Amino acid sequence: MLFTIERFMIRASSRYLRRCFSKNAGTLAHDSQELISQSDNNFASLPLNQKSLKIAILGAPNAGKSTLVNKLIKRSICPTSSKVHTTQTKTDAIYCEDDTQLIFIDTPGVVSMYTSKRYNLAGSFRNDPQVSLAAADIVGIVQEANNIYTRHKIDKNILELLTEKIINKIPMILIFNKVDKLRRKDVLLELVDIFVKSKESLKFSDIFMVSALTGDGIDDLRTYLLDSAKPQDWQYERHIYSNHKCEYIIQQTVRAKLMDILPHEIPYILDIKVDHFETGSDDSIKAVVSITCPRKNIARLLIRSFKDKLINSRIKQVAIIVEQELQNAFRTPVKLKLVVNFPK
Ligand SMILES: Nc1nc2c(ncn2[C@@H]2O[C@H](COP(=O)(O)OP(=O)(O)O)[C@@H](O)[C@H]2O)c(=O)[nH]1
Ligand SMILES: [Mg+2]
Structure with missing residues (x-):
């Protein structure tokens, strides 16, 4: 157990230090002129050895899920706002690099049945996180690192979704977002310690600390996901970056x-x-x-x-x-x- 904690602490802190001392590559490169509706460019360029990974992004409302997905795919296709319930239905946001395709499933914030009824939310608020879990190769749970009330534990509405079957089948990563809002960065290591030590906690294959707003840590997370992709056919052609019109x-x-x-x-x-x-x-x-x-x-x-x-x-x-x-x-x-x- 101690070894696991140390492993997490060392990996997490070295990642953090590396970021502090190396400049992030600009994550909003404007290097292509693709359009969703564009149908022939790049069409023939499906790689021979295709690899892909479907990542279900789950988290409480306003945790920064959509901002994170936009930064990871380098395009603002998922709507974001400072108010809750901005994302109404799930979105496939697609990123391709060389022979690998990442499909991020951005979901509405996970809410309870009570909240869903009280605010008359569309059925997608309850259904879409569940549907996206069923399709995922890996789950990314987004926690607000700066929220002192919620950052120590996974939201109970999310835990409800993660049945024994899903936990045993799909690897999970934990993503602490909004680290730019933390004055004391060592809080992050305390948080990692809590999640690794707690017997009741979900088992995460890795823990990341990012700021979806500034882009801090995003390149590391994207690289990790690209490296985790499995040999399997691409679901979308290379020029497609959203399943929406x-x-x-x-x-x-x-x-x-x-x-x-x-x-x-x-x-x-x-x-x-x-x-x-x-x-x-x-x-x-x-x-x-x-x-x-x-x-x-x-x-x-x-x-x-x-x-x-x-x-x-x-x-x-x-x-x-x-x-x-x-x-x-x-x-x-x-x-x-x-x-x-x-x-x-
Ligand atoms: N300071 C800070 N704000 C963030 C970060 N990520 C997201 N936000 C803000 O948090 C709010 C909610 O973001 P959004 O992506 O819509 O959250 P979602 O409901 O989880 O999809 C927006 O005002 C974002 O600008 C971050 O890393 N740092
Ligand atoms: Mg959203």
């Missing part, structure tokens, strides 16, 4: 950024639709998205102009942020028009 990614990104910018429950009651979508001959994207507000005062909140600011309304702020995020997702210029509708 562009329109869905656009709609969800607008929704997520409205969640960031609007107070309380307001963003949850807006109806957001992609009314128009086109791609130009240069692969650039133009889209018109309508936001229908149930009340006029909500629409006013979005379109009211701030006299003292350069970007003079909330809706313009959202459009700029969403355009940037979508350009990172699709790696092509994106022009977005947001239209606010409200009852007369």
